[in-house]
Amino acid sequence: MMRPSPFKPLDAPLFALFLLALCGIFFPKMVHILIGAAFLAGTALHLKAKLPIRGRASGMRRAGLLATELLGLALAGILLSGVFLSLQAFTGWQWADRVDWRFWHILSSLVAMFALFAHLLTQASRAWQGWRFYGAALLAFVLIGSAIFGIPYADRWLRHVETDVASVTGGEPIAASGRLLTVWFSRSGNTAGLEQVDTVSGASFMLDKKSQKLFGNAEVLALMAQDMTKSDLAAIRVRTPYPPAYSDTVRIAKDELHATADVELAEPAPDLSRYDAVIVVFPLWWGTVPKAVEKYLASSSNPPSKLIAIVTHGSSGAGESEAKLKSLFPGAAVAKPLAVYSSSVPHSRADVARYLEEALGASK
Numbered sequence: 001m002m003r004p005s006p007f008k009p010l011d012a013p014l015f016a017l018f019l020l021a022l023c024g025i026f027f028p029k030m031v032h033i034l035i036g037a038a039f040l041a042g043t044a045l046h047l048k049a050k051l052p053i054r055g056r057a058s059g060m061r062r063a064g065l066l067a068t069e070l071l072g073l074a075l076a077g078i079l080l081s082g083v084f085l086s087l088q089a090f091t092g093w094q095w096a097d098r099v100d101w102r103f104w105h106i107l108s109s110l111v112a113m114f115a116l117f118a119h120l121l122t123q124a125s126r127a128w129q130g131w132r133f134y135g136a137a138l139l140a141f142v143l144i145g146s147a148i149f150g151i152p153y154a155d156r157w158l159r160h161v162e163t164d165v166a167s168v169t170g171g172e173p174i175a176a177s178g179r180l181l182t183v184w185f186s187r188s189g190n191t192a193g194l195e196q197v198d199t200v201s202g203a204s205f206m207l208d209k210k211s212q213k214l215f216g217n218a219e220v221l222a223l224m225a226q227d228m229t230k231s232d233l234a235a236i237r238v239r240t241p242y243p244p245a246y247s248d249t250v251r252i253a254k255d256e257l258h259a260t261a262d263v264e265l266a267e268p269a270p271d272l273s274r275y276d277a278v279i280v281v282f283p284l285w286w287g288t289v290p291k292a293v294e295k296y297l298a299s300s301s302n303p304p305s306k307l308i309a310i311v312t313h314g315s316s317g318a319g320e321s322e323a324k325l326k327s328l329f330p331g332a333a334v335a336k337p338l339a340v341y342s343s344s345v346p347h348s349r350a351d352v353a354r355y356l357e358e359a360l361g362a363s364k
Helices: 011-022 029-050 059-086 101-124 131-157 165-169 217-229 246-257 291-298 321-328 342-347 349-359
Strands: 180-184 205-208 214-216 232-235 277-283 306-313 338-341
Touching: 011 029, 011 101, 029 059, 059 101, 165 205, 165 217, 180 217, 205 217, 214 217, 217 232, 217 277, 217 306, 217 342, 217 349, 246 291, 277 291, 291 321, 306 321, 306 342, 306 349, 338 342, 338 349
Parallel strands: 180 232, 180 277, 277 306, 306 338
Antiparallel strands: 205 214
C-alpha cells in the first residue's frame, strides 16, 4: 500500500513560483520582484512549518535536511543580491558598487534550484518507490539541465530588446573635467541590409520604440557616456560592412582576429593625444577587442594618454580587452573596463555614471 504523499498544499504553488522566478527575464522588472518576494515569503513559511525535526532521522531524511539548509542559504543569497540589484538602496557603499550582483543572483538561483529539487526528491522518496522515484529523479535532472542551458539561451537568442533610447541615454551629467572623446564601434552603422537584422539580445541590437530605428548596444552606451560627460563623439566605421546574419559576422570577426581577413576603416582616428581621456565602447568579439577598434585606435597620429573602455558582452565579461589595450598602448593609462551584459544595456546608465566618475577621477 502506498504511503500518504509527503507533499503539502503549499508545495505546488511554491514550485510554480520558483519556475516563474527563474523565467523572470521575460517579465517586467517589477513583476519579477513581486514573484520573487512571494516565493521567498512562502518558502519561509514552508520551512518554518517543517523545522525543527524531532526524533531520529534516516539517511534520506538527513539528506533532505542538508538540502533544506542549502536552500535556505541560497535563498538568503537571492534576497541579498536581489535587494542590491532591484532597490539600488546602497549605491553609496563603495564595496557594494564593485560586486557583480547579477552574477551572485544567478549563482544563488542555480544553487537554490539544485537544493529545491534535492529537497523534493527526498520528500518523494518517502512515498514513491522503484520506477516512480527514479522517474521523478530523471524529470528533476531534465528540468535542471533545461533551466541551466535553456534560460540563458532564450535570454540571448529569443528575447527581443526594445527601449526608448532618448529616455535611457539622457539624464544628469557627471562632474567630468578636461577634453574627452567617446568613440564607439557597433554592428549598427557597420552592417549591410540593416533592415534584415533581428533585434534579439544576442544580435547586439535594440529597437527604439519611438523612431523604430535600430541601435547597437555599444552605440546606446556611447550615447549615455557622451550625454553625461559632454564629450566629443565619434563612430568607428569599416569600409566593407558586415553581413546582416550574426553568424556570418562572427565568422568574419574570427578571420580578422587571426589575420586571415583584413578590416579597412572608412576614416582613421583623429589625434587622440589632444584628449585628456578617450572613452571607447565596443562589443566583446571572440573574447577580446574587435579588430576594427584596435586598428582605429592605432591609426591615430599620436596614442591616447588615457583609455577607458566600456564593453558589451553575452556572458564573458570584459574578456581579455584590458590586457589587449595595455599591450597596444603600453604608455597609456588603461582603466579596468566596465562590462555590461547585452540585455542590461538599457538599464545601465547609473552603472556607467559611477564607473566613469571613478575612472575619470571625477566626483559630484
